[in-house]
Amino acid sequence: MTQGATTTKATFPSVEWFKAISAIVNDDPGYNHIGTCDATVGVRIPDLEKNYLLTFEAFEVSDVREVTPAGAEDTDFWLEMPYAKWKEMLENIKQNGKADLHHTLNTIDLEDPEGFARSHDGYRRDAFYRFNQTFQYFFDSSAKIDTAFV
Template sequence: MAQQVKTKATFPSVKWFEAVKKIINNDDGYKRFGTCDASVGIKVPEASKYFVITFEAFEVGDVKETDERAAEDTDFWIEQTYDQWQEMITNIADN
């Protein structure tokens, strides 16, 4: 699962989430984590960026940019500062 995709996408953006989606959906190793049926809001308030990501069984489904209200009208949402998101992404990439 140490797959990488080269993209010019910058976090946070739909293009960035689509690149992550491609990695997950094309690697059967992620299926060992089990299934998930949920809509998840992603919030980066200081950048005024909000997303909804839909998970369907073993795959990442739809990814769309939205407003804060729609990001909160999900099964759950994750909200962090931009720096916290960057720290988490770096930690995932390094480990």
């Protein structure tokens, strides 16, 4: 991915931040080229008590909303890590234009004994792998905006 002109500013974590990324990928032929993705994905940042629900549908991210912890877990899987690690990942993406080899979703997942991607259902959790490139592309696209951190 090449880094284009930065036009959007948003604070992580917030609904606006996720919507800004959604707007970018929904208009990106590169994202479309990866293929359809149908999954509900929770985002949890426990130490900030922030929880979000992202809905990936066909070729777009169709919905973003803030939810309760239970709402974030009532998904195919949720991505959970402390705020500092979220920040490290996003800063790395910004710095490199995309995640470097040590900050991909899978790598982060493997390094956490509890997993970065978690689920109450062993089948639904596999959506993390089935659509992995879509999710990676989604977070890599945050390089295209100016992220402020709380």
